[in-house]
Amino acid sequence: MRNSILEPAAWDLEFPDGARIRWMRAADLTGVAAIERDSYAQPWTSSSFRFEIERQANAIALVIEAKQVVRGYACAWWIEGVLQINNVTVAREARRCGYARRLLEALIAAVRRAGGSRIDLEVRPSNQAARALYRNLGFRSSGRRRGFYAHPREDALLLTRRFGKRGGEGLSSVPSD
């Protein structure tokens, strides 16, 4: 049986200010790909997002929208109780409005409910905005991948957020940064 964390229907969260988190759909791809191109030197293509929502059985692909406009998105894989976050991006004009925080808090809450053990992601050491975001949400440094990124070439910092056995907060055994 598929875990409900992977069910599109399980993802529909409304916020008091009218923002909404929901599963990414094909109609979102043009807008998502435009945000992606504006945000990265090596952007994912529209087809890569399409693959996530249509073909990748372990994928979670969420958007956050306000006034029916997609402001940001998050893509992750759920594999044996571990969530690997592969993409978190917010449209340039919508940054510092709490959209990324809300996406990540929703993912953290879902992993906790599902009894997951941890969330992993990679980040450029130079990406101060993302590192501050993740640090404030309890992610801690768990390693480094040499030369992981291109354009420009840079190592990746591995960040992990751990959960306790009963879904609570685990005492982190990884060094903090």
Ligand SMILES: CC(C)(COP(=O)(O)OP(=O)(O)OC[C@H]1O[C@@H](n2cnc3c(N)ncnc32)[C@H](O)[C@@H]1OP(=O)(O)O)[C@@H](O)C(=O)NCCC(=O)NCCS
């Ligand atoms: C990183 C990114 C996703 C943050 O999205 P966002 O919606 O602007 O972030 P939020 O508004 O939810 O910020 C939450 C917290 O993160 C931290 N933060 C976010 N942007 C920051 C910045 N530019 N400088 C310092 N801290 C920042 C702050 O602690 C912030 O809380 P605060 O606003 O109360 O101070 C966004 O800047 C982005 O899309 N960047 C380009 C793509 C990218 O780098 N993605 C991450 C790859 S690992």
